[in-house]
Structure formats: C-alpha cells, structure tokens
Amino acid sequence: MIEILVYGAVISAIYAMLAVGFTLIFGVARILNLAHGAFYALGAYTVYALTANLHVPLLVAAAIAVVGVGLFGVAVERVLVRPLRRSQLAVLMITLSVGLMVEQVLLLTFGSEARNVPSMVEGAYEILGADISAQRLLALAASIVILAGLWLFMQHTRLGSAILAISQDAEAARYMGIPSDRIYSIVMGISAGIAAAAGVLVAPFQTVIPSMGLLPLVKAFSIVIVGGLGSIPGSILGALLLGYTETLIAFEVSIEWSQIVSVAAVLLTLVLRPAGLLGKRAAF
Amino acid sequence: MPLLEIEGLVVHYGKAIALEGVTLTVEPGELVGVLGPNGAGKTTLLKAVSRVVPASGRLSFKNRDLGPMPAHKVVGEGICHCPEGRRLFPELTVLKNLMLGAYLRDDKDGIAADLERVYGLFPVLRERRTQQASTLSGGEQQMVAIGRALMGRPSLLLLDEPSVGIAHRLKNEIFRAIRDIRDSGTAILLVEQDARSAMAVADRIYVLEHGRVTHEGTPASLADDDSIRQAYLGV
Numbered sequence: 001m002i003e004i005l006v007y008g009a010v011i012s013a014i015y016a017m018l019a020v021g022f023t024l025i026f027g028v029a030r031i032l033n034l035a036h037g038a039f040y041a042l043g044a045y046t047v048y049a050l051t052a053n054l055h056v057p058l059l060v061a062a063a064i065a066v067v068g069v070g071l072f073g074v075a076v077e078r079v080l081v082r083p084l085r086r087s088q089l090a091v092l093m094i095t096l097s098v099g100l101m102v103e104q105v106l107l108l109t110f111g112s113e114a115r116n117v118p119s120m121v122e123g124a125y126e127i128l129g130a131d132i133s134a135q136r137l138l139a140l141a142a143s144i145v146i147l148a149g150l151w152l153f154m155q156h157t158r159l160g161s162a163i164l165a166i167s168q169d170a171e172a173a174r175y176m177g178i179p180s181d182r183i184y185s186i187v188m189g190i191s192a193g194i195a196a197a198a199g200v201l202v203a204p205f206q207t208v209i210p211s212m213g214l215l216p217l218v219k220a221f222s223i224v225i226v227g228g229l230g231s232i233p234g235s236i237l238g239a240l241l242l243g244y245t246e247t248l249i250a251f252e253v254s255i256e257w258s259q260i261v262s263v264a265a266v267l268l269t270l271v272l273r274p275a276g277l278l279g280k281r282a283a284f
Numbered sequence: 285m286p287l288l289e290i291e292g293l294v295v296h297y298g299k300a301i302a303l304e305g306v307t308l309t310v311e312p313g314e315l316v317g318v319l320g321p322n323g324a325g326k327t328t329l330l331k332a333v334s335r336v337v338p339a340s341g342r343l344s345f346k347n348r349d350l351g352p353m354p355a356h357k358v359v360g361e362g363i364c365h366c367p368e369g370r371r372l373f374p375e376l377t378v379l380k381n382l383m384l385g386a387y388l389r390d391d392k393d394g395i396a397a398d399l400e401r402v403y404g405l406f407p408v409l410r411e412r413r414t415q416q417a418s419t420l421s422g423g424e425q426q427m428v429a430i431g432r433a434l435m436g437r438p439s440l441l442l443l444d445e446p447s448v449g450i451a452h453r454l455k456n457e458i459f460r461a462i463r464d465i466r467d468s469g470t471a472i473l474l475v476e477q478d479a480r481s482a483m484a485v486a487d488r489i490y491v492l493e494h495g496r497v498t499h500e501g502t503p504a505s506l507a508d509d510d511s512i513r514q515a516y517l518g519v
C-alpha cells in the first residue's frame with residue numbers, strides 16, 4: 001500500500017515534468033513536439049557519457065546535461081522549426097525526424113545494450129515498512145522543486161508574464177512589443193531542459209537505451225490530452241491520475257496491463273471530453 | 285514635421301485588397317479620427333502601422349521608416365496599439381495586463397508613475413487590479429485595454445473602436461479619458477463607429493471607404509458636407 005503511494009508519487013512527478021514541458025511549448029508556440037522524448041533520452045545519455053567516459057562528477061554532469069539539452073532545444077526551434085512553424089504538419093514531421101535522428105545517433109554512438117548510470121544518492125529509506133531507494137525520493141523531491149520553480153518563474157517574472165500572455169493571445173502580445181520568436185526559443189529551451197532533467201533523475205533506476213524516449217513521449221502526449229492541451233494545471237492533474245492508476249494496476253494486476261491505461265485514457269478523453277479535464281477548447 | 289506620415293499605403297489579404305493607397309498624417313499631439321463603414325479598412329490601417337499586417341507604401345514615424353521594422357520594434361519607437369475587441373489577456377489580473385503594456389521598459393519609476401496616471405484616468409481599475417481581466421465588464425475591460433496601451437508611454441496611441449458595445453455612461457468616461465490623454469500631449473489615431481463622439485473630440489477627421497480616403501478635414505468642415513451628414517451623422 002505504502003509502496004503504491006510512494007512509487008505512484010515518483011512516477012507522477014516524472015510524468016508531470018515531461019507533460020508540463022510538452023504542454024508549455026504547445027500552448028505558447030503551437031509546436032506539437034514529437035522530439036520531446038528524445039530530449040529526455042539525451043539527458044540520461046549525456047550524464048552517462050560524462051560520468052562513465054570522462055569521469056565528470058555526477059552533479060556537474062547533471063547540470064551540463066540539463067543546460068546542454070536546453071540549448072539543443074533552442075537550436076532545434078531556431079534552425080529547424082521556425083522557418084515552417086505556421087504549418088502544424090511540417091512541425092510534426094520536423095520534430096518526429098529530430099526524435100528519430102537523436103535515437104539513431106545514440107544507437108550508433110553507444111550501441112543498443114542498456115547502460116548503467118550511478119545513483120546520485122545511495123541507499124534506501126524505510127518508510128512505514130516499505131523500502132524506497134534514496135534515488136527515487138531524490139527524483140520526487142527534485143521534480144517538485146523544479147515544477148515549483150517553474151511556477152514561481154511564470155508568476156513573478158516579466159518573462160513569465162510574457163510567456164503566459166502569448167499563450168492567451170499571441171496577437172495582443174505583439175501589440176505589447178513582446179518579441180514572440182525569441183520567446184518561442186526560450187520556451188523550447190525550458191521545455192527541453194525540464195525533459196532532460198527528468199531523464200537525468202530516472203537514469204539510475206530506468207533502463208538507459210537509445211529508444212528510452214518513446215514511451216515517455218507517448219505518456220506526456222496522453223497526459224496532456226487528458227489534462228487539456230496547453231493547460232499546465234491540467235497536465236499536472238493528468239500526470240497524477242495516470243501515474244497513480246498505472247502504479248496501482250502494476251502492483252495489483254501486472255506491469256503489462258498498466259501500459260494500457262494511458263491509451264485507454266486518451267481514447268476515453270477524446271470521446272467524452274475532447275478539450276481534456278482542464279482545457280479551454282478542443283485542440284484537435 | 286508630422287509625427288506619423290503614411291503615403292500610398294496598400295494592404296492585401298491574399299488576393300483581396302483592403303487598402304488601396306491611403307495617405308494620411310498625424311501631427312505631434314494631434315487627435316485624428318478615422319470614420320468609415322464596416323469593412324472599409326480602418327482596422328487594417330492601424331494594423332499596418334503596427335506592422336502586424338504586411339503593407340507596401342511609405343510609413344514613417346518621427347522621420348524613421350517603419351517599413352522594415354518587426355511589430356515589437358514599433359512599440360519601442362513609441363507607437364502603442366489598443367486593438368479592436370480589446371484583446372486583454374483573459375486569465376491574467378488587471379495589474380498584470382497593465383504591466384505587460386510596459387514590457388519593453390526598464391525605468392521603474394517611470395512605470396510606477398504611468399501606472400498612477402492610468403489609475404487616475406480610470407479609478408475603478410485600482411480597485412479591480414487583482415481581479416482576472418475576463419471577470420470585468422465590457423466597459424472596464426476597455427479601460428484596461430486603453431490603460432495597457434498607455435503603459436508603453438506612447439507618443440502615438442492607436443485606438444480601434446474604444447466605445448463599441450459599451451453603456452452610455454462608461455462611453456462618456458472613455459471619451460473624457462481620450463481627451464485627457466490628448467491634452468497631456470499624446471497624439472492619437474482614433475478609429476470610431478460613433479461618428480458624433482469622434483467628431484466632438486478630433487482635431488481632424490479622415491473618412492475611409494472601400495480602402496480609400498474619400499474625405500478629410502476638420503470636424504466642422506465635414507459636418508457641412510451633406511453626404512457625410514447623411515451617411516455618418518444620420519441627419
């Protein structure tokens with residue numbers, strides 16, 4: 001019981017990090033980013049490469065991974081997405097290609113076997129009789145801090161207001177003198193950086209393989225549909241719902257069945273409430 | 285020397301032509317009204333000045349060519365646009381909406397002074413400052429929209445139909461504010477459906493029909509023109 005509570009919290013927190021970034025770049029720039037899972041995988045592999053091959057200290061490697069992948073996100077937006085941003089279809093194809101490209105490069109560089117990333121914190125804690133690894137608790141705490149930091153940034157900085165303004169009325173934002181192209185790049189960077197942070201945090205207890213980004217992309221997309229595309233509170237609510245349902249089914253039934261939850265939730269949402277739980281309007 | 289000079293301005297939406305060679309000037313501190321029927325191109329004219337729709341022809345402000353500037357640079361030059369339909373940021377508070385008008389500014393003291401000035405023009409906004417913009421009445425939302433544009437400290441304010449769909453009492457308050465803004469030295473280009481109110485405040489008027497300027501002059505001279513009296517003043 002207590003395992004379900006804690007494991008569910010950890011998985012929900014990771015899902016929330018992925019979904020918030022995914023929904024943010026869609027809500028602001030209307031970019032449906034199919035490379036989002038690749039950013040997550042790149043985060044994990046960057047830490048692996050820096051620690052295993054170059055012997056960089058783990059925390060430094062983590063910071064480099066988050067910032068580096070964030071900058072990679074900026075470059076993808078600036079160079080590849082921006083020229084064709086007006087076409088949703090082109091954006092889908094471009095980001096899908098970037099995702100596949102990243103996966104292939106990881107495969108060619110590191111091979112297909114699973115890689116081990118050391119834990120940032122060792123040991124385990126006993127919580128009400130259940131053993132929970134310290135790394136999982138760290139992942140939970142770090143994602144709460146990151147999401148809270150994002151919220152503070154959005155609520156209390158001028159840049160945060162500008163991001164919210166564009167997502168609510170892009171044309172009006174132009175009348176304010178907000179340079180939308182620059183904001184899109186920044187938001188892509190933030191979104192990619194948060195996805196990388198999720199990858200870094202789970203790398204020690206997840207299988208690090210080149211295709212590791214696919215499932216998280218599907219999960220992020222599902223959560224965001226359930227919560228309402230473009231809605232940040234919706235994506236957090238969706239992450240909690242999905243994270244806990246999956247954990248519950250994994251414990252009580254089987255891991256295989258838990259993977260059906262997200263797909264079923266998406267279909268159910270699209271049929272019953274296309275705008276999602278907290279969405280303003282149907283995104284499709 | 286005029287503040288804003290527009291010469292031979294042409295705007296297309298795809299194949300359709302919305303402005304066919306409009307020429308217009310605004311002097312510093314002047315309140316210029318633009319009248320015209322629905323679909324005449326009034327909104328398009330203001331959007332072209334803001335560089336939100338692409339246009340050809342000459343557009344110069346303070347003797348600088350606006351043509352090559354992106355929209356956000358135009359705001360930095362001192363042109364602030366209060367758009368048709370208000371277009372507030374609905375989920376943000378009144379105060380945040382106002383502060384976004386000052387997005388490009390860094391002078392803290394100046395911003396605080398301008399916020400006081402906006403509250404002075406529209407005292408109700410001070411009470412409503414922590415309220416979500418979407419919960420305000422139409423008239424109050426219009427006040428936020430005007431105040432938000434003023435927060436950019438414009439030397440030219442573009443106002444697109446500020447009185448449309450607003451109760452009579454609030455309409456008077458808005459026109460009084462428009463007069464105050466002009467009296468404090470800000471030039472205004474005012475698009476308005478309510479010809480009577482516009483002619484009462486404007487220094488000069490242009491009449492736009494089918495994308496062309498058909499009449500221009502002082503309100504008094506236009507009021508003498510029979511065709512204008514019939515079409516716009518209904519007498």
Ligand SMILES: Nc1ncnc2c1ncn2[C@@H]1O[C@H](COP(=O)(O)OP(=O)(O)OP(=O)(O)O)[C@@H](O)[C@H]1O
Nearest residue numbers: 297300302320321322323324325326327328329368
């Ligand atoms: N985005 C657009 N795409 C295509 N045509 C447009 C667009 N915006 C305006 N038009 C057309 O351009 C012409 C001028 O429109 P505009 O909005 O400038 O008129 P207006 O004088 O402001 O009218 P109103 O008094 O109704 O606000 C109209 O025929 C309109 O249908």
Ligand SMILES: [Mg+2]
Nearest residue numbers: 326327328368
């Ligand atoms: Mg109009």
